[in-house]
Amino acid sequence: MDWTHYRFRTLWSLPVRPAAVYAALERPEDYPRWWPQVRTVTRLDDSSGVLAIRSVLPYAMTFTARQTRRDPATGILEAALSGDIEGWARWTVSAGGPGALARYDQVVDVTKPLLRKLAVPGRPLFLANHRLMMDAGRRGLLRHLEAV
Numbered sequence: 432m433d434w435t436h437y438r439f440r441t442l443w444s445l446p447v448r449p450a451a452v453y454a455a456l457e458r459p460e461d462y463p464r465w466w467p468q469v470r471t472v473t474r475l476d477d478s479s480g481v482l483a484i485r486s487v488l489p490y491a492m493t494f495t496a497r498q499t500r501r502d503p504a505t506g507i508l509e510a511a512l513s514g515d516i517e518g519w520a521r522w523t524v525s526a527g528g529p530g531a532l533a534r535y536d537q538v539v540d541v542t543k544p545l546l547r548k549l550a551v552p553g554r555p556l557f558l559a560n561h562r563l564m565m566d567a568g569r570r571g572l573l574r575h576l577e578a579v
Contacts, residue, residue, distance in 0.1 A: 434550035439537040442510035443569045447576045449531040453506055453524040455572060456533065459496065468564040479513075486564040488556060492516060492543060515543040533572075535554060535565065 445452055455461070462469040470491065472478045478498040485491040491573060494514030500507055506524035518539030525532050541547055546557070 434554055435547050437539050441535040441565045443533040444527055446530040449524050449526050452531040452533050456522050457508055458550040458573055462543055465571040466568045486560045488560045505521055517542055
């Protein structure tokens with residue numbers, strides 16, 4: 432098993448129209464306004480930017496996200512990631528129940544040296560850290576969309 436390889440899947444059920452969720456997720460430069468763990472997003476051009484994130488554990492990760500797919504008709508936003516993590520991430524927004532279902536898939540390899548050194552003993556903490564970040568993101572997005 433490669434302890435520095437991660438596959439994540441998170442589902443957010445939101446009592447909001449799917450189009451509103453998609454519109455918020457397609458603007459990563461606004462994430463720091465509603466997602467506390469996304470510290471900064473610096474646009475490089477129309478399809479890429481540098482993100483700095485930090486959750487509960489005392490380490491930050493910086494990576495470039497380059498859009499590889501943007502399809503409002505299917506609700507898909509996908510990006511290639513490079514930097515402290517290498518891989519890809521995808522949002523898929525669809526109708527779900529009384530609102531929207533936002534599914535987040537991510538497949539990455541950690542390249543940050545400290546996290547690679549701590550890969551085996553730290554893995555349960557890294558997984559929990561990611562889960563806490565995603566939970567906070569859902570709460571923040573819901574507050575953001577209710578305020579708009």
